[in-house]
Amino acid sequence: MSIQARRERERAERERAIITAARDLAESEGWDAVTTRRLAAEIEYSQPVLYSHFRGKDAIMAAVAVEGCGDLAAELAAARAAATDPREAVAGIATAYATFAERRPALYDAIFTLPVALSFASQDTPVELARAFAELAETLRPFAGDDDLETFTETFWSGLHGQVILMRGGRLRRAEHERRLALLVERFTRLG
Amino acid sequence: MSIQARRERERAERERAIITAARDLAESEGWDAVTTRRLAAEIEYSQPVLYSHFRGKDAIMAAVAVEGCGDLAAELAAARAAATDPREAVAGIATAYATFAERRPALYDAIFTLPVALSFASQDTPVELARAFAELAETLRPFAGDDDLETFTETFWSGLHGQVILMRGGRLRRAEHERRLALLVERFTRLG
DNA sequence: GCAGATTGGCTAGCGGTGCTAGAGTGCCTG
DNA sequence: CAGGCACTCTAGCACCGCTAGCCAATCTGC
Numbered sequence: 001m002s003i004q005a006r007r008e009r010e011r012a013e014r015e016r017a018i019i020t021a022a023r024d025l026a027e028s029e030g031w032d033a034v035t036t037r038r039l040a041a042e043i044e045y046s047q048p049v050l051y052s053h054f055r056g057k058d059a060i061m062a063a064v065a066v067e068g069c070g071d072l073a074a075e076l077a078a079a080r081a082a083a084t085d086p087r088e089a090v091a092g093i094a095t096a097y098a099t100f101a102e103r104r105p106a107l108y109d110a111i112f113t114l115p116v117a118l119s120f121a122s123q124d125t126p127v128e129l130a131r132a133f134a135e136l137a138e139t140l141r142p143f144a145g146d147d148d149l150e151t152f153t154e155t156f157w158s159g160l161h162g163q164v165i166l167m168r169g170g171r172l173r174r175a176e177h178e179r180r181l182a183l184l185v186e187r188f189t190r191l192g
Numbered sequence: 193m194s195i196q197a198r199r200e201r202e203r204a205e206r207e208r209a210i211i212t213a214a215r216d217l218a219e220s221e222g223w224d225a226v227t228t229r230r231l232a233a234e235i236e237y238s239q240p241v242l243y244s245h246f247r248g249k250d251a252i253m254a255a256v257a258v259e260g261c262g263d264l265a266a267e268l269a270a271a272r273a274a275a276t277d278p279r280e281a282v283a284g285i286a287t288a289y290a291t292f293a294e295r296r297p298a299l300y301d302a303i304f305t306l307p308v309a310l311s312f313a314s315q316d317t318p319v320e321l322a323r324a325f326a327e328l329a330e331t332l333r334p335f336a337g338d339d340d341l342e343t344f345t346e347t348f349w350s351g352l353h354g355q356v357i358l359m360r361g362g363r364l365r366r367a368e369h370e371r372r373l374a375l376l377v378e379r380f381t382r383l384g
Numbered sequence: 385g386c387a388g389a390t391t392g393g394c395t396a397g398c399g400g401t402g403c404t405a406g407a408g409t410g411c412c413t414g
Numbered sequence: 415c416a417g418g419c420a421c422t423c424t425a426g427c428a429c430c431g432c433t434a435g436c437c438a439a440t441c442t443g444c
Binding site for chain 3: 227228248249
Binding site: 112113115147148150151152154155157158159160161162163165166169171172173176179180183184187188190 | 304305307339340342343344346347349350351352353354355357358361363364365368371372375376379380382
């Protein structure tokens with residue numbers, strides 16, 4: 001029995017190594033650099049081994065994305081916890097969100113941009129992602145007013161995402177970044 | 193002289209054919225289907241001909257994007273012209289924007305998503321794009337208040353873009369689309 | 385302790401991608 | 415009509431994601 005246990009353990013370790021290698025490579029050189037050959041070399045196995053763990057490259061990226069959701073949720077939670085009043089909490093979580101996206105663009109892309117299977121707003125949404133969304137929703141709750149909280153949160157979140165993505169693509173003036181964030185927060189924290 | 197004129201004309205026609213073929217193919221089968229081989233077959237020339245017109249595939253996509261900017265600008269202008277009061281104008285242009293993105297996703301992607309050279313907010317922004325942005329800005333002007341109009345417009349635009357992109361990726365509940373748009377408009381048309 | 389079955393990683397290769405070098409052809413010029 | 419030039423095509427490079435089939439090392443039953 002212990003032999004099989006060892007094998008399963010080793011297999012699990014190798015799977016972790018794949019995910020870690022993919023994340024590291026993506027973060028240091030971008031997703032374009034993450035090829036199956038490169039990944040195989042990184043973990044010191046041959047290419048086909050990857051396919052005995054994941055259905056394909058997409059599945060590897062999805063695994064990285066799920067992990068990333070956990071990091072994002074943690075950072076948003078920390079930002080919310082650090083705030084002392086509701087309005088400041090919204091500003092803080094917005095900044096935390098934008099900072100995460102800027103500091104870890106590859107991870108952010110894996111979660112939100114890549115045409116990956118990660119289905120949201122549906123049954124199999126990873127719990128980490130639901131947690132991140134819930135952090136946003138709880139922070140916004142005092143300002144939702146008569147609007148449905150989920151819809152309100154989605155709208156605010158879209159605003160954040162749009163800023164993050166457009167700025168990364170060079171479509172927005174970087175110098176105005178903080179002002180845009182503040183403007184969005186201001187518009188969504190008005191009462192009545 | 194007329195011989196050279198004919199050649200230049202034919203060359204220009206072929207360049208147009210390339211752009212049109214790329215756009216049509218992208219709109220009917222998605223950008224993944226737009227390969228240089230496929231494109232060459234479509235215009236009934238061999239692959240290397242493409243490279244005598246464009247530096248590479250990216251440049252072809254950028255050309256499609258620039259064209260698309262013109263269409264977008266036209267639709268936004270029409271929406272603005274059709275409105276009778278300022279608040280309705282914002283709602284109308286927001287709807288027009290979202291509709292354009294949904295009806296022509298490949299074109300929209302070429303303009304805003306693809307990691308293409310199309311530099312915005314800089315010198316060589318295509319004039320069509322500047323026009324589209326100006327339509328937004330003029331529509332929003334009555335509501336910018338003390339905020340810098342350009343920054344205000346960028347923030348609103350980011351909100352639109354975020355909604356469009358996240359919904360396309362299945363990250364937002366489609367059923368709430370109109371409500372989210374209305375919510376965004378409402379938040380950006382408050383005075384004082 | 386040894387033959388046979390089985391698991392599992394490897395080599396090699398398929399069909400595709402964007403892009404390019406160099407050959408060859410047809411046209412215009414003198 | 416000969417020479418030169420402009421232009422297009424064929425063929426191929428290096429890479430991609432992915433997979434079939436071989437081979438070796440391990441475990442199992444006698």
